Amino acid sequence: MFKVIRRAWRYLVFALSGRLDELSDPRVQIEQAIAEAKEQHQRLSQQAASVIGNEREMEMKLARSMEETGKLQANARQALLLAEQARSAGDERKALSYEDSARAFASRLVAAEAAQQESQLTYERARQFSAQARAAVENNAMALQKKIAERMRLLSQLDQAKVQEELNKAMGDLSGLTPAGETPTLDQVRDKIEKRYARALGEAELTSGSVEARMIEVERAAIDVEGAARLEAIRESLNTDRKPEIGK
Template identity: 85%
Template sequence: MFKVIRRAWRYLVFALSGRLDELSDPRVQIEQAIQEAKEQHRRLTEQAAAVIGNEHELEMRLTRSLEESGKLQANARQALLLAERARAAGDERKARSYEESARAFASRLVAAEAAAQDARLMHERAVQASAQARAAVETNAAALQRKLAERMRLLSQLDQAKMQEQLNRAMGDLSGLTPAGETPTLDEVREKIEKRYARALGEAELASDSVEARMIEVERASIDVEGAARLEAIRESLGLGKRPEAEG
């Protein structure tokens, strides 16, 4: 049962996703993709800046360690020289005191040199990481520029597609294949007129073949004969005589 529910849920999500893709505006989707690419580049740039900043921090730490080591070494040398001078002057106690100071400086020098060595190794790794970060930023910047150029091409292609669709609709309207809204096409109007005219012809044909039409025709012929006879009577009363066609 759980497997069926999970399968149905996946199908529903896939169907809704496909429907959403169909209804989505391509221009909005293009802008979303570009904004996502810009956001990724921003995050990468911030990470690279942190890596490069760590390199500079380690460089300053290494510089301080080397300076400290140099000072300690100079102090140790100076203490040894003072010890030798005190011993040459016969002041053994002072000479031993300077030698103790020299040993303390030497101990601190060992620790400072170890710290400087660690700082040097960390700085070298940071330099490599910084180089990789800079290369990654440059590569991603080039990719972003390509996406921006692709956006311009896609938007131009989208505008052309819309204009072509509008042209196709206009051509369809002109050919009568796709009427615009509630307006009938010429083909529909012509079909309607032809159907009405054919029906009128049929009604006229039926009317001409009916008994009433024959009776009217006979009555009209009788009236015409009587009218012609009456006209001839009027001619005779006037002494005009009959016309040849009347005699015939």
């Protein structure tokens, strides 16, 4: 049951994500991608700054450790010189005191040199991490620049696509390929006129072939024949009236 619910949930999430992608504005999605890339670069830069700061801190600690080692070595050397001078002057007690001081400085010097070696190793590791962080920031900066350039290309391509879509729509309207909307196309008007004209021709053909139409034609023909006969009678009467005049 749990597997079925999880599968249904994944399907729902996928369906909603796909629908959201269809409804989303590509321009907004491009800006979101660039903003996310900039935020990622900023986070990486902050982390790199922390790593580089740690390198600087280790460098300062190493410098202090080296300075302390140098001082202890100089103090031990100076104590030995003073012991030799005291012994040369016949003051053995003072010479022994200086030698004790030299041994104390030497002991502290050993500890300081061990600490210096540890600081040196820590600094080397910090420097390696710092170099990696710098390289990561530089690589990510180059990737960000490429994304920004890609953004300009995509926005230009998006504008071109919109212009092409408008042109295709206009050409479709002219060719009558677009679906009927509030304004009919020329093809639709032409089809409507041709349909009415064909229907009128059909009605005229049916009317001319009906019985009433043929009866009217017969009556008209009979009237024409009668009219022709009457006209001929009038012409004969005119000829008859003219003959006596010719005899005189």
